[in-house]
Amino acid sequence: MPSKCPFCRRKYTRSGAYEKHLRTAHAGLDIVLASTVQYINMESSVSHNLEASERQDSDCESDPGPAGSEPDEFCRDIAYGSDTEVFDDATSPSAGKQIHYEGAGQVIGDVDGFEHEYSNLCDDPWAPFNSEQGFKLASWFIEGKVSKSRINQYFSSGLGDAESVGYSSMHTLENHLRLLDPYSQYLQWFEGQVEDGQRTLPFFYRNALGCVRYLLRQIAYRDDLVYAPRHEYDSTGQRIYAEMHTADWWWDVQV
Amino acid sequence: MSDQTNLTNFSGDKKAWPVYITIGNLPSARRNSPGSMAVLLLALLPIPPKLSKSSKADQRQRKINADTLQDVFELIFAPLQDVAHTGIAIDCADGKVRQCFPILSAWIADHMENVALHGLKTNACPKCEVPTHELGTNARSHRTRDYARYQRYKPENQNSGSESDDDHIMCDNLGIGQNIFRRVDRVSASDLYQPEMLHTIYLGLFKHMMDRIEGFQKKHRRLLAFDDVWKALPPYPGFLVFKKAYREVT
Numbered sequence: 001m002p003s004k005c006p007f008c009r010r011k012y013t014r015s016g017a018y019e020k021h022l023r024t025a026h027a028g029l030d031i032v033l034a035s036t037v038q039y040i041n042m043e044s045s046v047s048h049n050l051e052a053s054e055r056q057d058s059d060c061e062s063d064p065g066p067a068g069s070e071p072d073e074f075c076r077d078i079a080y081g082s083d084t085e086v087f088d089d090a091t092s093p094s095a096g097k098q099i100h101y102e103g104a105g106q107v108i109g110d111v112d113g114f115e116h117e118y119s120n121l122c123d124d125p126w127a128p129f130n131s132e133q134g135f136k137l138a139s140w141f142i143e144g145k146v147s148k149s150r151i152n153q154y155f156s157s158g159l160g161d162a163e164s165v166g167y168s169s170m171h172t173l174e175n176h177l178r179l180l181d182p183y184s185q186y187l188q189w190f191e192g193q194v195e196d197g198q199r200t201l202p203f204f205y206r207n208a209l210g211c212v213r214y215l216l217r218q219i220a221y222r223d224d225l226v227y228a229p230r231h232e233y234d235s236t237g238q239r240i241y242a243e244m245h246t247a248d249w250w251w252d253v254q255v
Numbered sequence: 256m257s258d259q260t261n262l263t264n265f266s267g268d269k270k271a272w273p274v275y276i277t278i279g280n281l282p283s284a285r286r287n288s289p290g291s292m293a294v295l296l297l298a299l300l301p302i303p304p305k306l307s308k309s310s311k312a313d314q315r316q317r318k319i320n321a322d323t324l325q326d327v328f329e330l331i332f333a334p335l336q337d338v339a340h341t342g343i344a345i346d347c348a349d350g351k352v353r354q355c356f357p358i359l360s361a362w363i364a365d366h367m368e369n370v371a372l373h374g375l376k377t378n379a380c381p382k383c384e385v386p387t388h389e390l391g392t393n394a395r396s397h398r399t400r401d402y403a404r405y406q407r408y409k410p411e412n413q414n415s416g417s418e419s420d421d422d423h424i425m426c427d428n429l430g431i432g433q434n435i436f437r438r439v440d441r442v443s444a445s446d447l448y449q450p451e452m453l454h455t456i457y458l459g460l461f462k463h464m465m466d467r468i469e470g471f472q473k474k475h476r477r478l479l480a481f482d483d484v485w486k487a488l489p490p491y492p493g494f495l496v497f498k499k500a501y502r503e504v505t
Contacts, residue, residue: 107351114350187295194301194327197319203327205298208276209334212357213345215278215293222348224285242492244279244360253358253441255342 096240097233104254105227121219128179130166137165138173183217186210229254272300274331279360298331321374321433328372328435335359339441359442361449366459369448373402374433381448402434402444465501478502 120127129135137160141151148170154160155168162168167176178184187206194201216225229250232240241247276297277286286293335357345355364372373381380390383397436444450456472478482500490496 105353108344108354109352111346111350111352114346118350192327192330194323196323197316201301203298203300205274205331206295207334208297208331209338209343209357211276211295211297212278212355215295216280216355217346217348219348220291221281221285221293224282225280225348226282227280227347227353240492243282249360249446250279253356253360255356 096235097237099231099233101229101251101254104229118219128166128176131164134165134167138167138176141173142177183214186214186217272302274298274300298327300327325433325435329438332359332439336440339439356441359436359439359447362436362447363449363451365451365454372435373400373444373448374405374435382445400445402437405434469502 126132126135129138140146146154151170151173155162160168167173187210189204189206192203192205194203215221226243226245229245229247231251232242232246234240244250274297275294277294281291281293285291339356339358342354342356344352347353362369362372367377369381370377370379375381378387378390381400383399385394385397389397434444436442436447450459468481469478472481482502485500486497488497
């Protein structure tokens with residue numbers, strides 16, 4: 001059932017198109033919506049064309065005639081008569097001014113063998129499995145919590161094609177899994193004892209520095225990691241506090 | 256850089272006390288999503304048994320437990336001690352080596368956990384020396400807690416044999432144990448305190464406050480106006496604009 005726009009006579013079946021209509025045609029209705037429109041206008045030249053083409057093929061428009069040209073005018077109004085308020089988003093660090101802590105996060109060398117490791121990852125993403133199928137089967141086993149004996153049965157009964165998958169028992173699969181996490185030596189567990197005068201209890205711990213090394217080394221985080229603190233400002237010069245690296249603590253302890 | 260959850264019940268009435276660790280270099284959205292696996296289990300500790308307040312023997316046992324806890328955490332933080340000053344070269348995910356100074360910067364826990372770790376009584380504030388009867392007022396002028404001073408003060412107090420009221424302000428609200436973070440280098444224990452989102456902020460402060468505000472509005476018939484203002488809050492980095500009024504989602 002199409003949902004009707006409460007402010008005009010249009011009807012929409014897809015939520016995405018409906019939302020877009022609300023954002024563009026009725027942008028002036030709401031402060032919140034108006035501020036999000038600022039973003040859209042950055043790409044307004046593109047969206048104008050898109051809208052025109054989209055209007056023809058999607059959704060049951062009630063009035064394709066004169067009413068159809070209205071949204072564009074609205075859109076232009078807002079685009080050129082824009083408010084002074086522009087809200088920055090933490091995910092777009094290019095907006096606004098930034099001050100960096102000088103010398104922080106400086107590179108002091110290259111990791112041995114990183115290029116090799118990285119190119120291996122690109123050339124053969126399924127290693128140590130020899131195919132995508134082998135990897136997917138393994139993750140299906142693990143995520144489905146299939147027991148070890150059942151996995152062995154799977155191969156011994158000939159259900160699986162060990163040739164194409166690349167492993168033929170739980171033992172070889174476990175070896176593969178160990179290779180998947182080359183830095184697991186950082187996460188070794190240690191056992192300690194506590195005595196409270198009456199009993200002796202065991203407790204378990206990891207090396208805290210090892211944990212930090214492990215996390216910083218994960219290639220999966222490569223694009224997310226931040227190595228230095230900075231101050232961020234929006235276009236009106238207001239300081240923005242968002243992530244840890246934009247606040248004061250890090251700046252204060254940085255050496 | 257380190258979180259801790261509250262005591263957890265495992266099956267079979269066994270309890271464990273997990274301590275977690277993560278890094279601040281990751282943006283919070285990435286760090287907090289479960290799939291990113293960015294939070295590592297750092298330690299599993301035994302839980303000290305509950306003890307009564309009255310008996311002398313239990314009093315002594317409490318002291319022993321507090322000291323043991325101190326030793327355990329010192330062991331866990333030991334690898335971070337030296338490198339906090341000198342730094343250490345760590346391989347980073349982009350294939351570069353950087354001089355890193357891993358420093359404990361925040362400890363996320365609920366209030367009971369916090370006061371236990373900071374060696375305070377349960378009705379004390381971990382950040383400043385606000386007296387118990389002023390909690391809930393708008394008192395802002397209180398001194399930040401100086402845990403190093405407490406440490407100097409405590410042994411003298413024990414030598415004199417009794418908890419005297421000599422230095423009333425300092426003695427006030429201190430529990431039996433000592434702050435477990437006090438010997439970790441480059442860490443200011445009073446800055447560590449970070450409220451836990453669910454219990455302290457949402458269920459504690461926020462829900463309590465919203466209940467009162469709603470009651471007030473109902474009385475003055477301002478509920479609708481408040482909903483409009485709520486929905487009209489401007490965006491801010493890391494803040495998702497509300498699409499619905501508070502009443503509609505709770």
